[in-house]
Amino acid sequence: MPGHVDRADSFRVAGWAITAERRGSEVVEIFVDGASVATVLASRFRIALRDRGIAEGLCAFNHVFDNPIATFLPTTVEVKSSSTGKTLGPGPIIVPPLLANGTDYNINLDSTFYTASVRSISVSELVSKVSVLVLGPRSAKLNVAVNPRELELLEQSVLPGNTGPWRINESLGKPVVCWNVSFQVRHRKNPGAQFAIASIEDRAQDSSSTPTPQTIPLGVCIPCGTTWLELPSAEHWSRIASPGMTAEMFAAGGVNSAYKITAIAKKYLPAKRGITVVDWGVGCGRVAVPLKRIFLPNATVIGYDVDEFNIEWCKNQLSDVRAETCDYFPPLELAAQSVDLMYGISVMTHLTQAAQEIWLREIKRIMKPNGVCILSVHGDYSLLGNRGFSPIVFQQLKAFGISDISYNWDGLGPKLSLKGYYRGTFQLRQQVEEAWSKHFQIVEYLPAANELNQDFVVLKRI
Numbered sequence: 001m002p003g004h005v006d007r008a009d010s011f012r013v014a015g016w017a018i019t020a021e022r023r024g025s026e027v028v029e030i031f032v033d034g035a036s037v038a039t040v041l042a043s044r045f046r047i048a049l050r051d052r053g054i055a056e057g058l059c060a061f062n063h064v065f066d067n068p069i070a071t072f073l074p075t076t077v078e079v080k081s082s083s084t085g086k087t088l089g090p091g092p093i094i095v096p097p098l099l100a101n102g103t104d105y106n107i108n109l110d111s112t113f114y115t116a117s118v119r120s121i122s123v124s125e126l127v128s129k130v131s132v133l134v135l136g137p138r139s140a141k142l143n144v145a146v147n148p149r150e151l152e153l154l155e156q157s158v159l160p161g162n163t164g165p166w167r168i169n170e171s172l173g174k175p176v177v178c179w180n181v182s183f184q185v186r187h188r189k190n191p192g193a194q195f196a197i198a199s200i201e202d203r204a205q206d207s208s209s210t211p212t213p214q215t216i217p218l219g220v221c222i223p224c225g226t227t228w229l230e231l232p233s234a235e236h237w238s239r240i241a242s243p244g245m246t247a248e249m250f251a252a253g254g255v256n257s258a259y260k261i262t263a264i265a266k267k268y269l270p271a272k273r274g275i276t277v278v279d280w281g282v283g284c285g286r287v288a289v290p291l292k293r294i295f296l297p298n299a300t301v302i303g304y305d306v307d308e309f310n311i312e313w314c315k316n317q318l319s320d321v322r323a324e325t326c327d328y329f330p331p332l333e334l335a336a337q338s339v340d341l342m343y344g345i346s347v348m349t350h351l352t353q354a355a356q357e358i359w360l361r362e363i364k365r366i367m368k369p370n371g372v373c374i375l376s377v378h379g380d381y382s383l384l385g386n387r388g389f390s391p392i393v394f395q396q397l398k399a400f401g402i403s404d405i406s407y408n409w410d411g412l413g414p415k416l417s418l419k420g421y422y423r424g425t426f427q428l429r430q431q432v433e434e435a436w437s438k439h440f441q442i443v444e445y446l447p448a449a450n451e452l453n454q455d456f457v458v459l460k461r462i
């Protein structure tokens with residue numbers, strides 16, 4: 001009887017162990033899915049063990065995992081005695097998933113799923129070099145296609161990729177893999193060819209016939225040159241993104257989001273020309289500027305933000321986007337039923353559940369009937385990486401489907417006038433669907449559509 005594991009769950013593993021000679025505390029090694037994660041001395045006092053005459057009760061351990069385990073997938077925990085190498089009873093324990101039922105993980109990545117994100121881009125006078133991370137079905141064989149076709153596709157390579165710390169492809173266990181797609185596009189100094197849109201030709205072999213390439217629009221848009229964009233200083237974009245971002249990355253991220261938003265809007269919007277578009281949380285126009293200048297030149301684009309610093313920059317620099325400071329809570333200075341298309345890129349990701357609810361009502365007020373609203377959220381997909389979240393975040397997610405307690409202390413949060421307003425909010429798809437469908441029809445939910453991290457929720461005002 002060298003010891004026992006009494007409890008293992010997503011947050012901790014607890015038990016007791018004594019040395020083989022039964023003289024005292026034992027060192028135990030803890031394994032999660034076969035990998036050693038910690039070595040601890042089982043020396044905590046527990047009355048029940050003392051009452052049973054075991055090592056005067058000084059042989060318990062209670063190890064809290066650095067990051068919660070088994071968030072979406074069942075995970076095995078095993079504790080071994082260091083001196084004998086033997087596994088403590090009752091043997092390896094399978095911890096059930098915390099946030100998903102059974103073996104189904106809410107994340108809807110099926111055999112038709114594709115998403116992509118530009119990871120690096122280098123633009124010179126004549127050639128743009130691009131590296132894109134693509135997630136898609138395991139069966140696919142990919143080829144890059146570039147539009148307009150007069151742009152010359154120089155080199156391309158499709159190599160196995162990985163999603164960095166997220167390890168999506170492994171942690172999902174779904175038929176989804178990751179590729180690192182790199183290519184070069186040669187362009188001329190031709191104002192009509194300021195950007196290229198890349199799609200992927202999926203040559204997946206269907207067993208009965210010859211492969212038919214299927215063109216998958218990945219929403220990857222590559223600026224050939226950055227002259228069409230007035231770039232703000234790093235002081236401005238660091239408020240809305242990570243420090244160290246290059247001008248090309250700023251441009252590429254914004255133009256890609258703008259392209260995706262336009263493509264979605266065109267599917268659902270009844271009116272195509274002369275529409276009113278609201279960029280809610282416009283920041284320094286990263287998305288609004290390419291949207292207006294490239295994709296929807298006939299639209300009236302209005303950007304709102306609570307951050308006066310960036311709105312000031314927009315007002316001074318952008319003649320084609322109307323920028324307005326707004327309050328942390330509604331209303332916006334817009335008439336009821338006046339907006340055709342609204343989007344909020346990484347705004348809901350910073351709001352409490354209560355603020356989300358209040359803003360959903362306001363968005364409904366200003367949208368025209370059949371108007372479309374695209375909001376990004378930190379959904380199930382962004383949780384997969386399990387990147388240092390506090391156990392409280394997962395407890396909240398388990399109980400309410402949403403966690404909004406994490407203050408944003410090191411980003412824009414402390415710079416805003418309303419302290420404590422700006423959060424890091426995570427929510428499950430199921431919670432979004434239940435809470436948001438009270439106000440809107442959810443016409444599409446696109447996992448990882450924004451920068452391979454945030455999900456897009458496409459709402460229609462009915």
Ligand SMILES: C[S@@+](CC[C@H](N)C(=O)[O-])C[C@H]1O[C@@H](n2cnc3c(N)ncnc32)[C@H](O)[C@@H]1O
Nearest residue numbers: 240281282283286304305306307328345346347
């Ligand atoms: C992560 S940044 C994204 C900026 C921009 N959408 C982009 O993608 O570049 C979030 C922005 O939302 C703004 N924001 C937060 N709450 C807001 C609110 N209630 N109304 C308008 N803007 C808000 C912040 O000030 C910040 O500029």
